[in-house]
Amino acid sequence: MDRRQNLGLLLILALMAGSGWLLLRDQPLSGLLEALGQVRPGYVVLGLGLMLCFVGCEAMCSKLILGRLGHRLPYRQCLGYSFVGFYVSSITPSSTGGQPAQIYYMSRDGVPAAHGSLNMLLIAVCYQVTALGCAVAAFLLLPGVRAGLGTGLGLLLLYGGVVTILLTAGMLSMMFLPNAARRLTGGLVTLGVRLRLVRREERVRAGLERQMAEYRRGADCLRANLGLLPALLGLTLLQLTCLYAVPYTVYLGFGLRGASLFQVAGTQALVSMAVGLLPLPGAVGAAEGSALRAFALFFGPGLVAPAVLLSRGISFYSFLLLSAGVTLWVHLRTRSRTAPARPKTAACGKVRGAAAPPMGRKISSQIS
Incomplete structure (x- = not known):
């Protein structure tokens, strides 16, 4: 475990202590x-089953994508990658460590880093698009919930929504409008240089070009497999429905x-959108505080404090x-492996070379 993960664990323990105080401050332990x-x-068992389905849906997405790339991995192996992503995302701020960890363990099993990165990119895009769609639907169709959020949670929701829209639009532009994306990112880098926010211009531009090349590979993969995108979006919708249904x-x-299920799950979709992009491991603290406010309506x-704690x-946890x-x-299963297997020819076309983890992230811990 590296230093970053150690710091993440210490931070999450501190946040858990603060969350415990937040939940218990107005209610005695006996009560x-x-x-x-x-x-x-x-119903607790049912909730745990929904969470297993949540992790399992991502594993099925990986199995489908990697299968199209020529890697016939057993489902249990893909399930292991999904659990790795959940764990590492939960202990790193803004869930930034989950995808690199998954790509690393895929590479130990012989999946080239370029294929692993493409897999995580497509999952991240589908997750962001679906999460945004769920939150927008809940916001528009649940006016009573929207009115009861309060100013503080409303501002968090505005922040989360705007950032998610920008992030999603950026990812889709890089995939399907590469020329426009190149002009936009180039202009932003130039502005950053003038404002002295960017010091290594050539390095930043080279990194953006590699990232855009990865997104273009993702778009090519989807075009070559027209049935893949609907399958991924359907699995992601099921995945988020399981997550949002836990409360x-x-x-x-x-x-x-x-x-109704839609009212409670829609409220959770809004809470997740509000806190999911905060730079906190697992959104600990912010998720509990926001849920206390939002779920008091139901x-x-x-009962809201015990309900949030149990949820x-x-x-x-x-x-x-x-x-x-x-x-x-x-x-332990992969530590004895030193060299990955030779890359295979992908159904999406051959993907050569290692790739950086995709820009943006799938929020594995956007939890109730």
């Missing part, structure tokens, strides 16, 4: 335990009725521990 004791265990299983577990002031326990164990297993 919290009494409330949690009312939850029906079957609803908690809602049912407390014996509450009245709110759980009421007496985060299912969708984040339990799978953080599980993914840590799987990551250790993947590391």
Whole structure:
């Protein structure tokens, strides 16, 4: 484990302590335990099953993409990569470490870095597009929830929405409008040089050119496999639906009725959009604080703290521990391998050379 991951673990522990204080400050521990004791265990198991589906959908996306690139990997192997991404994303600020870690372990299994990077790029694009679509739909179709967010959470949602729109538009432009993207990024680099924000102009331009070449390879892969994009978007929609539905299983577990799945899951989509791009490991602290405000509409002031604690326990903390164990297993399985297998000819065309991890990220820990 490198220094960055050690710092991430220390930071997440500190944030967890702060989150615990936030959840317990207005409710005695005895009252919290009494409330949690009312939850029906079957719904907790259902929530854990949804999270397993969440991780499994990404694994299926990897299996499909890598299969088109000529790598017939077993599903369990792709599932291991997904757990690695969940774990490392959860302990690094803004989830920046997950994709490089997945690409690294893929390369240990003989998948060239260029193919691994292309795989993560396509997953990231589909994830961002789908998450943005879910949040926009929830914002437009749930006016009561929108009105109850409050100023603070509303500003966070505005920040998250604007950044996600810019990030998604940038990724799609690099894939399908490369000339326009080159002019725009070139202009931004020139502006950065004039403002003395960019010191190594040639290095930055070369890095952007490599990144745009990777996005063009992604676009070529999709054009060569017209059925791949709908399959990836469908799996990603299922993946996010499972994630956003976890608070609803908690809602049912407390014996509450009245709110629909769409209302609760839509609220979670907005919370995830608001906090997912904050530079915090796993959005710890911000996710709990935002959920306390947003889900009070459904759980009421007496149950909202236990509900948020249980929801985060299912969708984040339990799978953080599980993914840590799987990551250790993947590391031990691959540590004796020193040289990857020869690259294979891809159905999308041959992808040569190593590539940097894709710009942007799939937010593995946009959790309730």
